Amino acid sequence: MLRIAVVGSGPSGVYTAQAVLDQQEALGVPVSVDVLDRLPCPYGLVRYGVAPDHEKIKSLQSTLRLVLERPGVRFLGNVPVGEGGVAPLELRSMYHAVVYCVGAARDRRLGIPGEDLAGSYSATDFVSWYSAHPDAVSHAFPLGGHAAVVIGVGNVAVDVARILARGADELRATDMPQGPLDALAVSEVREVHMVGRRGPSHAKFTTKELRELGTLPGADVVVHEDELAADPGYADPSALSSAARRNVAALRGWAHAPAGPRDRRIHLRFFLRPAEILDDGRGAVRGVRFERTALDADGRVVGTGEFTEIEAQLVLRSVGYRGVELPGLPFDPATGTVPHDQGRVLREGVPSPGEYVAGWIKRGPTGVIGTNRSCGKETARAVLADADALGRRPVVEADPLDALRGAGLAPVEWPGWLGIEEAETALGRTLSRGTVKIADWAGLLEAARRG
Ligand SMILES: Cc1cc2nc3c(=O)[nH]c(=O)nc-3n(C[C@H](O)[C@H](O)[C@H](O)COP(=O)(O)OP(=O)(O)OC[C@H]3O[C@@H](n4cnc5c(N)ncnc54)[C@H](O)[C@@H]3O)c2cc1C
Numbered sequence: 527m528l529r530i531a532v533v534g535s536g537p538s539g540v541y542t543a544q545a546v547l548d549q550q551e552a553l554g555v556p557v558s559v560d561v562l563d564r565l566p567c568p569y570g571l572v573r574y575g576v577a578p579d580h581e582k583i584k585s586l587q588s589t590l591r592l593v594l595e596r597p598g599v600r601f602l603g604n605v606p607v608g609e610g611g612v613a614p615l616e617l618r619s620m621y622h623a624v625v626y627c628v629g630a631a632r633d634r635r636l637g638i639p640g641e642d643l644a645g646s647y648s649a650t651d652f653v654s655w656y657s658a659h660p661d662a663v664s665h666a667f668p669l670g671g672h673a674a675v676v677i678g679v680g681n682v683a684v685d686v687a688r689i690l691a692r693g694a695d696e697l698r699a700t701d702m703p704q705g706p707l708d709a710l711a712v713s714e715v716r717e718v719h720m721v722g723r724r725g726p727s728h729a730k731f732t733t734k735e736l737r738e739l740g741t742l743p744g745a746d747v748v749v750h751e752d753e754l755a756a757d758p759g760y761a762d763p764s765a766l767s768s769a770a771r772r773n774v775a776a777l778r779g780w781a782h783a784p785a786g787p788r789d790r791r792i793h794l795r796f797f798l799r800p801a802e803i804l805d806d807g808r809g810a811v812r813g814v815r816f817e818r819t820a821l822d823a824d825g826r827v828v829g830t831g832e833f834t835e836i837e838a839q840l841v842l843r844s845v846g847y848r849g850v851e852l853p854g855l856p857f858d859p860a861t862g863t864v865p866h867d868q869g870r871v872l873r874e875g876v877p878s879p880g881e882y883v884a885g886w887i888k889r890g891p892t893g894v895i896g897t898n899r900s901c902g903k904e905t906a907r908a909v910l911a912d913a914d915a916l917g918r919r920p921v922v923e924a925d926p927l928d929a930l931r932g933a934g935l936a937p938v939e940w941p942g943w944l945g946i947e948e949a950e951t952a953l954g955r956t957l958s959r960g961t962v963k964i965a966d967w968a969g970l971l972e973a974a975r976r977g
């Protein structure tokens with residue numbers, strides 16, 4: 527029996543567990559898989575990243591659940607690997623193979639003045655707050671100002687702009703925790719500026735997500751046609767990818783639409799590079815100074831030396847995620863990933879026996895949920911191709927669950943997670959809502975204990 531630990535129960539961890547089980551059935555290699563997570567709840571960013579108003583994508587949790595309920599798989603939550611938990615070296619002594627699927631939890635920095643002013647936050651923190659991540663329960667965002675700037679034009683930027691522009695009434699039916707819902711109910715934010723440093727044909731958002739902005743009942747989309755026209759793909763979209771062409775077409779539609787009457791506005795701005803987050807003189811944000819950019823002869827974006835300011839009391843920096851180094855595991859700081867060859871962790875260029883990676887910590891922080899499926903399959907193939915050698919690796923006899931408890935950890939097993947689900951349904955009932963997420967560690971662990 528090959529004992530495998532998958533560290534991280536997000537899409538890449540669950541898809542890796544699934545692929546290992548599917549492939550072992552074909553190969554006839556008996557395996558058991560423990561899926562560990564530092565949180566008491568499974569599903570990674572599907573629970574703690576995918577926007578609450580995207581119920582259909584959220585419902586992927588029920589597909590991931592089927593894997594975690596399969597015979598041969600065990601979910602062990604509340605097990606941090608690394609700081610405050612079990613070290614990678616210890617884990618290797620308990621399992622024949624360990625697959626790290628720990629994602630990319632941190633935000634990238636802009637490196638401009640004013641980034642740490644009150645009122646300037648990473649989108650990562652804002653998302654964690656409205657998604658009930660227990661590490662974010664004490665976060666608070668100033669929503670009393672009139673305007674917000676979102677820096678970046680990827681899908682996360684679209685998510686946070688949309689959540690700011692939706693009324694709390696539209697979000698009440700979601701599983702958003704009560705604290706953020708109450709805060710959004712009294713939000714004064716009326717103007718949301720989402721700003722890209724390049725042109726519309728280079729924006730990273732996908733068309734479905736972009737178009738959704740035009741369907742919000744309480745918000746209008748505003749674009750500046752001169753900024754669209756600065757992109758050669760606007761006048762002649764024929765050389766663009768089909769995705770960019772669809773984005774440009776959606777933006778063109780808004781440029782030609784009459785001004786809307788709604789209470790809130792989402793401004794989509796382009797060719798503006800953030801230069802400084804501006805101080806109101808009391809250490810809080812009063813706006814963002816941008817340098818206007820243009821395309822040079824080689825199609826690269828360059829500064830023009832012309833600056834403009836957008837007034838805002840809240841700034842959300844949405845410029846991508848970044849992997850976090852796990853002490854005891856190799857890490858490439860340039861890419862924020864673990865060096866690997868087809869999922870095999872490389873130590874000084876050589877595959878390290880029994881150590882693997884999948885998902886964002888392997889590929890970097892891009893790609894949708896489905897991308898992690900093929901990624902997990904590749905890693906599972908590597909694990910099972912190494913099965914003979916892995917089987918010869920000496921591991922301690924004891925059940926890893928006992929060893930983890932012996933190390934002072936209190937793993938939350940599947941019935942504990944079911945207890946959390948039950949408690950969230952009950953909480954929703956008391957608030958006359960559907961399921962409402964529990965947002966704090968104590969509440970989650972108490973619900974798990976009851977389960
Ligand atoms: C805000 C946001 C919204 C998104 N929305 C969508 C969407 O609508 N549709 C879509 O297709 N894609 C979406 N994505 C992309 C998608 O979420 C990712 O492709 C996917 O989650 C990456 O999977 P992963 O398993 O590598 O990482 P994650 O989902 O981040 O999972 C990593 C897991 O590892 C655990 N972990 C981390 N460190 C440790 C440790 N030291 N010890 C133990 N456990 C640890 C974490 O708790 C987490 O559960 C979104 C991404 C973001 C950031």
Ligand SMILES: NC(=O)c1ccc[n+]([C@@H]2O[C@H](COP(=O)([O-])OP(=O)(O)OC[C@H]3O[C@@H](n4cnc5c(N)ncnc54)[C@H](OP(=O)(O)O)[C@@H]3O)[C@@H](O)[C@H]2O)c1
Nearest residue numbers: 678679680681682683723724730844845846847891892893
């Ligand atoms: N609904 C969905 O399917 C969904 C929802 C959320 C997330 N996701 C996925 O999750 C992944 C991560 O999304 P993301 O939005 O965090 O990342 P992303 O797609 O990489 O977008 C990052 C954005 O930040 C900009 N940026 C980076 N550095 C900057 C700087 N120094 N100054 C100004 N702008 C800067 C980028 O512009 P440049 O292009 O110029 O670098 C880009 O617009 C993506 O693959 C995304 O598709 C999917």
